[in-house]
């Protein structure tokens with residue numbers, strides 16, 4: 428497996444964002460955390476800012492919407508050219524309709540689940556999605572500890588992907604570091620969001636390489 432590493436710009440310097448985007452040019456995608464201070468108790472930015480990130484980013488955008496009223500707002504992120512748009516299962520009554528809308532605009536459609544949300548209702552819907560994001564912390568803030576109790580959800584998803592042969596990426600987000608990435612990879616994740624672990628220290632490119640190697644080593648072992 429080739430592990431995808433998507434740095435989260437929640438840990439970047441918002442005042443020097445263009446420079447911090449250029450420092451992660453070796454990443455697969457840039458993970459863009461949109462928060463509305465309603466769905467989660469934190470606030471980042473909206474479509475205008477994401478549009479400018481899209482203009483200058485050296486890698487395509489993996490937009491993670493931690494917002495309410497997602498049926499209204501998500502299509503706009505696809506329209507501005509995001510490579511993928513992920514919304515929370517908890518924020519919509521009709522995830523299939525929204526995923527179809529995102530795909531019709533040209534974005535990859537992703538569905539995310541908080542740590543307390545079961546994955547079983549979504550397993551049979553997998554053909555409707557390009558990626559599933561299993562949150563490994565409560566969404567809202569960077570720098571939290573990885574929750575290993577979320578791993579059975581990845582194992583269930585991974586088994587379903589293997590059974591069906593679908594090309595659905597399995598993403599984890601929260602507390603991913605060189606110490607924890609192998610746990611998620613062994614459980615079936617192939618796409619890894621990391622904020623603190625990428626932007627801590629002076630060399631994000633080395634951190635990305637370290638995370639990629641740790642994920643791939645664990646996948647080959649298991």
Ligand SMILES: O=C(CO)[C@H](O)[C@H](O)COP(=O)(O)O
Nearest residue numbers: 435566567569570602622623
């Ligand atoms: O979605 C997020 C928070 O809700 C962030 O992407 C995530 O927390 C990344 O931060 P870290 O790697 O430091 O845990």
